[in-house]
Amino acid sequence: MTTTKGTQQIVVLGAGYTGMLAAIRVAGRTRRHGGHVTLVNPSSRFTERLRMHQIATGQSLGDFQIPDVLDGTGADFVQGWATAIDPDAREVTVTTSDGTRVLPYDRLVYALGGKADRAMVPGADEHAHTLDDPAAAARLASRLAEIARTGGTVAVCGAGLTGVEAVTEIAESFPSVRTVLISRDVPGAMMGERARAYLNRALERLHVEVRSGVEITKVLPDAVELSGGEMVHSDATLWTTGVRAAPLAARSGVTTDDHDRIVVDATLRSVSHPSIYAVGDAAAVRQAYGVMHGTCQSGLPTAVHAADAIGGELRGRRPGAFRFGYLHQPVSLGRKDAVIQFTRADDTPRRWHLTGRRAIAYKEFVSSSPMTTYRLSKLFPLPSRALWSRGGRGNPAPRV
Ligand SMILES: Cc1cc2nc3c(=O)[nH]c(=O)nc-3n(C[C@H](O)[C@H](O)[C@H](O)COP(=O)(O)OP(=O)(O)OC[C@H]3O[C@@H](n4cnc5c(N)ncnc54)[C@H](O)[C@@H]3O)c2cc1C
Missing domain, CATH: 3.50.50.60 (FAD/NAD(P)-binding domain)
Incomplete structure (x- = not known):
């Protein structure tokens, strides 16, 4: 050096x-x-x-x-x-x-x-919100507050874990707003069957309309265009995919x-x-x-x-x-519910999952753990093979 x-x-x-x-x-x-x-x-x-x-x-x-x-x-x-x-x-x-x-x-x-990769479809860059940083999230917050007053629809594009967390949070906070989750994959596609079923029940309970198996081709100021030309009306569009x-x-x-x-x-x-x-x-x-x-x-x-x-x-x-x-795949479903899918080293689902109150506590622990890690790291170096950095047993990395 x-x-x-x-x-x-x-x-x-x-x-x-x-x-x-x-x-x-x-x-x-x-x-x-x-x-x-x-x-x-x-x-x-x-x-x-x-x-x-x-x-x-x-x-x-x-x-x-x-x-x-x-x-x-x-x-x-x-x-x-x-x-x-x-x-x-x-x-x-x-x-x-x-x-x-x-x-x-x-x-x-x-x-x-x-x-979020808004270059994936035309119009997303100009017309879609993101959760990229606090300023972008705050812009969406003020738009959502307007829509909650006047009534309207929010379309969340992408049903990966970020899309699911966002749409459930919005649906729970603004029950008068119509929420639509639009995606190629089904929500929770990476999860096991039982965790996915739990997640889908939460979406139903929160009245989230799910449009899966579709291709988004364009984002317009007031709609999301799907392949085949169908338009999903949207007063605010959130882009979470890619x-x-x-x-x-x-x-x-x-x-x-x-x-x-x-x-x-x-x-x-x-x-x-x-x-x-x-x-x-x-x-x-x-x-x-x-x-x-x-x-x-x-x-x-x-x-x-x-x-x-x-x-x-x-x-x-x-x-x-x-x-x-x-x-694990920890997913909040609003503030009052969550689901945690435990996984193998390659992120494929294991049999175990957590739901409800235990999952909420687990998710909150995960979300606050970086700050705790920083505080502890200043006191002593945490072992690099702590639980969250397992060595991927059975998944040897390529040789140096
Ligand atoms: C809503 C949401 C929920 C999520 N939930 C989970 C979850 O439950 N579990 C999980 O594991 N992951 C989750 N993720 C993903 C996780 O947030 C990212 O993987 C993680 O933030 C990546 O960390 P990072 O340090 O690489 O990047 P970031 O945390 O994005 O940090 C990048 C930093 O670089 C700074 N920066 C950018 N450009 C410049 C520049 N030119 N000069 C100087 N600084 C710059 C930025 O301001 C930022 O501070 C979630 C993401 C989102 C959006």
Whole structure:
């Protein structure tokens, strides 16, 4: 590992779930070995992305300030947008309210996450809402409040877990609003039969109309067009299907896949620029069962692995291979119900699932666990093979 003025500069881009954990952990792992960590994020408030559907229905969330979360770690916080990476010169350009800063790095952790892919059909970009960030969720909240006053229809496109969580939250909070869930797949398609049946009963109870097995071809200001020309009227459309990673890496000449995720080797280093580690939704991580899909559940272990690998590199160790197996699919069904499907390492459903009150408590534990993890990580390094980062037994990762 090279040095920048005698210090190992580690820059972490993005203070979402994974960037925050990577910054805290790598600071602890490298402090005594000449490491200095800088975390870059546009907002000083930490975004709990798992709870964006709660903002969209007018609920207020805890105010966690990034400098407070970092306090005591020795890591610096730079508030700004990363606008360019020069991977050969190992520099990141950051636009802040005071102008432009160039941050040199020895190791970069790329944790910029992703957004709903509204380029999938015409009109989605112009006319559909998303749950990408608090501002987008707040815009939807004010539109929903208007519709609740005047009456109308909300169409949620995509019946994956985010779409189901959003539509149930909206239906529960605004019972006078007509809600339609539109998707190619049936709701809860990834779950086992019994958990899926429970989820469908919740949708029925909340009067959500389900249009599955259909192809969305266009989003209009007041409708969603289906293949064959059918129009589903909509006073507000929420787009939850497909995720595209931040475009910065692709723009900077780093090798990415067709979702703009950085293609990494088994140790989570960029295949084109090994001084860059990619984690979370921004990384295309291959395991024996395929490329991992972006979840907080899988993202946090990537952050832990990248931090430990960088800490090891400072001490002259070769980074090891990353392994991950899924554990669960936790889904809220409004504030008063939830269903948790337990899974095999490859995310296929096991026989067990939780419902009702126990599932609500489990889901809340999952949603609040990142903050607890950050607090504990400042006190001592949690074992990397904690429950949520099982090594994916039976799913060996490719060799380094
Ligand atoms: C409504 C909803 C519910 C979900 N529920 C679950 C769930 O129950 N379980 C689960 O495992 N997953 C869930 N997910 C998915 C989960 O939220 C993501 O997988 C997770 O947020 C990925 O973490 P990340 O750190 O990679 O990205 P993010 O948490 O999105 O963080 C990315 C950070 O990068 C910052 N950033 C972006 N661009 C720049 C830039 N140019 N410069 C500087 N900073 C930048 C962003 O502001 C953000 O702070 C849910 C998602 C949504 C939307």
